[in-house]
Amino acid sequence: MSTSLGxxxxxxxxxxxxxxxxxxxxxxxRVLADRLGxxxxxxxxxxxxxxxxxxxxxxxxxxxxxxxxxGRSRRxxxxxxxxxxxxxxxxxRAASLWDxxxxxxxxxxx
Amino acid sequence: xxERLLESxxxxxxxxxxxxxxLAEEYAVRAAGNGVIxxxxxxxxxxxRSAPHLxxxxxxxxxxxxxxxxxxxxxxxxxxxVLALLALSARKGPPERLVASTxxxxxxxxxxxxxxxxxxxxxxxxxxxxRYALAVSPTMSVSPAGEVTCARPGDxxxxxxxxxxxxxxxxxxxxxxxxxxxxxxxxxxxAPAQDIPFEALGSDGRAVTLLVGRIKVGDSAIATxxxxxxxxxxxxxxxxxxxxxxxxxxxxxxxxxxxxxxxxVRPDQHLAVPVRLTLGETREWRLPAGLYFLRALPDHGxxxxxxxxxxxxxxxxxxxxxxxxxxRADMSVLVRYPRRxxxxxxxxGTLLVxxxxxx
Numbered sequence: 396m397s398t399s400l401g402x403x404x405x406x407x408x409x410x411x412x413x414x415x416x417x418x419x420x421x422x423x424x425r426v427l428a429d430r431l432g433x434x435x436x437x438x439x440x441x442x443x444x445x446x447x448x449x450x451x452x453x454x455x456x457x458x459x460x461x462x463x464x465x466g467r468s469r470r471x472x473x474x475x476x477x478x479x480x481x482x483x484x485x486x487x488r489a490a491s492l493w494d495x496x497x498x499x500x501x502x503x504x505x
Numbered sequence: 506x507x508e509r510l511l512e513s514x515x516x517x518x519x520x521x522x523x524x525x526x527x528l529a530e531e532y533a534v535r536a537a538g539n540g541v542i543x544x545x546x547x548x549x550x551x552x553x554r555s556a557p558h559l560x561x562x563x564x565x566x567x568x569x570x571x572x573x574x575x576x577x578x579x580x581x582x583x584x585x586x587v588l589a590l591l592a593l594s595a596r597k598g599p600p601e602r603l604v605a606s607t608x609x610x611x612x613x614x615x616x617x618x619x620x621x622x623x624x625x626x627x628x629x630x631x632x633x634x635x636r637y638a639l640a641v642s643p644t645m646s647v648s649p650a651g652e653v654t655c656a657r658p659g660d661x662x663x664x665x666x667x668x669x670x671x672x673x674x675x676x677x678x679x680x681x682x683x684x685x686x687x688x689x690x691x692x693x694x695x696a697p698a699q700d701i702p703f704e705a706l707g708s709d710g711r712a713v714t715l716l717v718g719r720i721k722v723g724d725s726a727i728a729t730x731x732x733x734x735x736x737x738x739x740x741x742x743x744x745x746x747x748x749x750x751x752x753x754x755x756x757x758x759x760x761x762x763x764x765x766x767x768x769x770v771r772p773d774q775h776l777a778v779p780v781r782l783t784l785g786e787t788r789e790w791r792l793p794a795g796l797y798f799l800r801a802l803p804d805h806g807x808x809x810x811x812x813x814x815x816x817x818x819x820x821x822x823x824x825x826x827x828x829x830x831x832x833r834a835d836m837s838v839l840v841r842y843p844r845r846x847x848x849x850x851x852x853x854g855t856l857l858v859x860x861x862x863x864x
Contacts, residue, residue, distance in 0.1 A: 421527040438555025441524050442562040445517075457519060463533055467526030470519065 405485055406431060407443045408452060411472050412482060419458075419469040420444065444472055452478035524559075528552070598624035603635065603665055603672040608653070609717040610645075611681045611705070612750030615652040618674055620665055637674075640664045644678050655680050658707060679715045681705040686747055686754030688824055691800060691857055692728060692737035693761050693777045701735055703747050703754050718749035727760050737761075740775050759859060767792060767838070767858040778856040782811060782842035784849075789839045792832070792858070799828045800857040801840050811854045814839040 400408070410426040411418040424440050427433065447453040458469040474482070528548060536544035563575055604621040618637065622630040637651040644659030651665070655678035663674045683706040692699065701720060705713040720735075722728050724743035728735050735745060737760035747754045761777035768790050770776050780788060780801070799820075801813040816839065818832035830836065842852050 419527075420523055421530055424527075436555040436558065437524055437527050437551055438558035438562075441520065441527075442558045445520060445562065457522075461526075461530075463530050464526035465529040467522050467529060469526060470523035 400481060400485055403435070403439070403443050404447055405482075407440065408447060408474065408478055408482055408485075411444075411453060411478075412474055416471065416473070418472045423472070447478070448472070450477075451475055452481050524555070597628045597630055598626060600630055600667055600670055601625040603667060603670050605665060605672055605674040607675040607677060609677045609679060609715055610653055610655045610750070611679055611713070611716055611718065612752075613655060613680055614751055615648070615654045618647070618651040618653055618663065618665070618676070620651065620674070622667060635665050635667045638664050638666075640673065645676060647676075658713075677715060679713050680707060681713050681716070681750045681752050682708050684747060684749055684752035684754040686745075686756040688756055689827065690735070690745060690756050690758045691761065691802075692735065692758060693763060693855065694737045694740055695763060696737070698731040698734035698736035701733065701745060701747065701756075703756075705749055705752070716749050718747060721746045721748070722758070728758055742775075759857075761857050761859070766790060767856065770858055770860045772860055773862040774858075774860055776858045778858065779853065780811065780840050780856050781851065781853045782840070783851050784842055785844040787839055787841040789837050790856075791835050791837055792860075794832045794834050794836070795863065796861040797828075797830045797832070798823060798857075798859040798861070799830060799838060800826055801854060802826070802857070803852060803854040808852050808854070809842075809845070809848060811852065812841040812843055813856075814841065 406427055407423055410423045410430070413426060414422050420437065420441055423444065424435060424437065427435055427440070444453060444455075448455055452475055453472045454475050455470050455472045458471060460466045460468050528551060531551075532544050532548050535547050560575065560579070564572065600622050602623045604623060605619065608616075608618055610616050620632045620635050622632045622635065624630055635651065636649050637647050638649070639645075639647050640662040642659075642661035642663075644657050645653055645655045645661050647653050647661075647663050651663075653663070653676055655676075657678065658680060659678050661676045661678065663676055665672050665674055685704045685706070687702045690701065705716055707713045720730055720733065722730055722735065722743060722745050724741070727739050727741040727743040728737045728745070730736075735758070737758075740760050740762040743758045743760070745756050745758050747756075759775055761775040764776045764778060767776045767778050770792060772795065778790075782788065797818075799813060799815065801811045803810055813828060815828065815830050815832075815836055817834065817836035818830040820828050820830040823829040838856070838858070840854075840856050842848075
């Protein structure tokens with residue numbers, strides 16, 4: 396069964412995959428900012444991560460409380476098997492869209 | 506506060522902890538790198554732009570009670586924001602301008618110069634702190650607090666200053682020593698408003714024409730002011746007071762009801778009878794016994810005054826315009842347009858009849 400993903404959801408899943416065991420909200424935000432050049436708000440990132448968790452594509456666990464966070468814990472996210480499949484499916488679909496296009500892409504003559 | 510807001514939004518406590526932890530962690534990094542103030546602004550901005558996402562997320566998960574709680578929280582936030590904005594907009598800035606207009610002083614008593622202190626947005630500030638000094642004056646003195654005393658007629662310029670701000674006030678001294686009113690003012694109900702005749706005299710006995718003052722009418726059910734003019738609304742007696750400088754003039758005002766004939770006049774009634782006469786014509790009315798004030802006047806000032814005569818009563822002039830008459834029995838009132846070689850063939854005027862209350 397395929398799960399439809401929005402652009403930010405796909406980007407957040409990829410960021411979690413890239414970060415591995417270090418994937419928590421702030422780190423995901425930084426990856427998105429570095430890779431996409433967009434500064435998503437904390438609220439936007441967390442609601443996306445929570446939605447992905449609700450869809451069963453991510454799971455999370457809380458770390459021990461940390462002084463740097465004012466005694467609050469980090470919430471680490473990891474890909475579930477369904478999340479991994481969803482990423483592969485998204486990659487496959489993107490590849491099929493790219494397939495056959497020469498590089499570099501040239502605009503149509505006017 | 507944000508923790509309470511997240512809780513009221515129905516956020517999962519661990520979700521709220523994660524968000525707040527991230528905010529705290531990044532705040533610490535920014536505070537170390539850019540300073541606490543920048544970090545605080547970032548924190549507030551971040552919390553603000555996260556709010557729509559959190560609300561949308563909460564709406565997806567909440568039941569009806571949660572939605573109601575969320576709506577109440579949002580209403581509270583909106584109300585607080587509006588109040589904060591109102592408080593900010595109501596806050597006045599420092600003085601930016603001094604505004605004064607030309608001042609006319611008609612009395613000898615000290616008068617405080619009116620001054621408006623405005624901020625950059627044009628809001629009026631208290632004028633305390635404005636200091637005054639005489640720039641040019643042959644005729645008056647001014648205290649540092651802006652109280653002007655006029656000794657004799659003349660013009661002067663006063664400099665007003667507040668810190669680096671300054672302006673000039675033109676003061677025109679025109680002291681009035683006597684104010685003469687009409688004594689008795691007759692109005693006809695329904696007629697256009699008319700001027701209130703009065704004259705202000707200076708210490709040299711000449712008329713003062715540059716005046717600032719107030720006019721007050723005693724009973725607004727009988728007459729009201731229309732600018733400097735007065736109009737009658739109902740029959741009766743009231744008063745008008747003109748105040749200029751230290752002087753005032755008090756006059757009684759009689760409002761007359763228009764009617765075709767005065768013959769059925771009752772005690773304490775004021776009637777106005779229109780009279781149209783050809784040259785040499787006389788009209789006569791019979792009035793019941795009583796005490797009367799009578800007056801005949803032309804409709805236009807350039808017309809001759811009709812002659813007024815009374816038969817069967819004892820009369821004495823009252824002022825220059827009225828006749829005061831007492832009749833033990835019926836009396837006759839006659840109004841005549843006397844023949845004169847230079848007179849117009851016809852005139853129109855009004856006979857005013859005020860029958861006083863019976864004793």
